[in-house]
Amino acid sequence: MKFPSLFSPLKVGPYQLQHRVVMAPLTRMRAEKPSLAPRPLNVEYYAQRATPGGLIIAEASPVVNTGFGSPGIPGIYSEQQIAGWRKVVDAVHAKGGIIFLQLWHVGRVSHSSFQPGGALPVAPSAVAISSEFKAMTAEGKVVEYETPRALETSEIPGVIDAYREGAKNALKAGFDGVEIHGANGYLIEQFLQSRSNLRTDQYGGSIENRVRFLMDVTKAVIEVWGANRVGVRLSPYGIANGSGEADPMPLYSHAIKSLDPLGLAYLHFIEPRSSGAGRAEVNHQNVPSAMVLYRPMWSGVLITAGGFTGETADAAIAAGHADAIAFGRIFISNPDLPRRLRRAYPITPYNRATFYGGEQKGYTDYPAHDEMAQA
Template identity: 80%
Template sequence: MNFPHLFSPLKIGPYQLKHRLALAPLTRMRASKPSLAPRPLNAEYYAQRATAGGPLIAEASPVLATGFGNPGVPGIYTDAQVEGWRQVVDAVHAKGAFIFLQLWHVGRVSHSSFQPGGALPIAPSAVAIPAEFKAMTADGKVVPYETPRALETEEVPVIVEAYRQAARNALAAGFDGVEIHGANGYLVEQFLQSRSNLRTDRYGGSIENRVRFLLEVTQAAIDVWGASRVGVRLSPYGIANGSGEADPMPLYTHAIEQLNPLGLAYLHFIEPRSSGSGRAEVNWQGVPSAMVLCRPIWKGVLITAGGFTGEAAEAAIAEGHADAIAFGRIFISNPDLPRRLQHGFPLTPYDRKTFYGGDVAGYTDYPVYDAMAAA
């Protein structure tokens, strides 16, 4: 058997996994419109990538109507969306796999055309994303990001409660757990980082204050699910969407130390070499490794993601840097990725042009290896 460490059992929370290869949460922008509910095509996509005893993390799903920055993204705040997700979960469970839902709010990574009533996007502070990054409007135009509206102190608990309700909705949809999206420059990370958080209240200033929103959102999910079925995703050295801390380690060391005693199912890193890789290939030479730097700090199960090959995933687990590896782009084009890696079958290359939006093409039409070999 190839990659004996990658294909060894692992327990995450109450779940006994048969292998350590996860589907990373991947925005694909193919939900029904205008309901933004998952549809049968989405259920087919996830079922194709479900392997018995294996973990999937479903795509980031906004917890509020203000949380969108892209068209066609599925939400988790309406009854229709819950019903749509239930179809997905049922299809995955029929394959004997586990699936978590990633809870999301984009914050300032949005445009007023996505916002209810055309309002400005919300954020910890009225700090726009730098000009070198561009927003997409609801009708597909590429424009500079707007300066967001800073949340009032009394509004922050309202957002936390939206995460709590989204966690309840995910439970109602039948998911096996939830993951808090605290990475890639979205709302949680905007609170974490000093360049996007200029607040002077209890949510800003000191590292302790900037970590508060992450902890409150995580606790809200724990209140619904129990800690053993909640994960958190972070990107300590990421630069996506104008994010980045001059010296990340003091901030993320404190955040991880505060998460440690909660008893979470796992912590999930995005390796910095993968920051922004959904939109372009990234030169990752010479960048630090989140898993290597933070593994000594984190006491629980550690998942990491970011451009891994089978060989690199095996090495990361064998060397103790991570407990599981989440694959993204090559899982898109290889729905049977675990089997291909385990048996040394060749991989199908992905087509970046079909990552976002569209329908079947580049989504559910990638073949499994047996079908290719028989053709």
């Protein structure tokens, strides 16, 4: 029997991938201001990374104007943003690529400076992120997190509707599917985890209740897209943005087993060893492997991310731990990453200083391997 590799084809929902090198969702804070719509620079960046039959998961994009926690993030709630995203999608499609959009609401990982009228950010409960983590204001200043305002039970359907609207807008923009951001300490994970969810209504308390918001959002998005074009991202055992469940196994087992029968396009993990990689260079030791722990509970396509190289990605796929591997940081610095991995070309190191905000530098100016050879 021949084992699948990083370069075996893979069916994801209705789409036939030609390889399994997925571009992970990557916040880059370079949208147009003040519209927060993707602009030509963003089109060029995604087009550089598109390959025939390659899956790109576009950066997390708030579904509503209360869902932001950093400046320069593209949204998916206005006509201008939909039009901007349409150009990104068209450019990726022109190269034969497949592109999903990650739907986002940051919840308490926001600051009143982002909120209409300077209101407090909303969250499942009025619990602030601890002071070891810092918030960023709309002006880019680093400050303490505020204590968010707990959503009323009566407001929750409105938040779920915002995800539904974001999903509809992504459909209008021409995306091939959407991924629900249930990872990294943002709103959905705040509902999942007991440290950020102290609610006593049907959205808090028991594991079943804490998983309810994730399930309600997922079902709302499925109504728009059909299950096989919807993915969900989770980060069990993660510690990003003040998250962390004391005993993650029962919580995430329940969540994954509840999602499994829905027939989603895929489930997508952030491996615990790389939790918080967006904020700092991490390589957590003595942590479990999400793909190894949860693969037996998931019957669909499983994508995972976190510090993979071509070799470790191939090994994970050959072992059956995952079906595809998402690459984040090295996809930033290697626009032609699938080809480089296939040919075992050297990998250009990334420059963390240019991850967030700015223009071309560290964004669209990383050369492809062949351009380097000519230089």
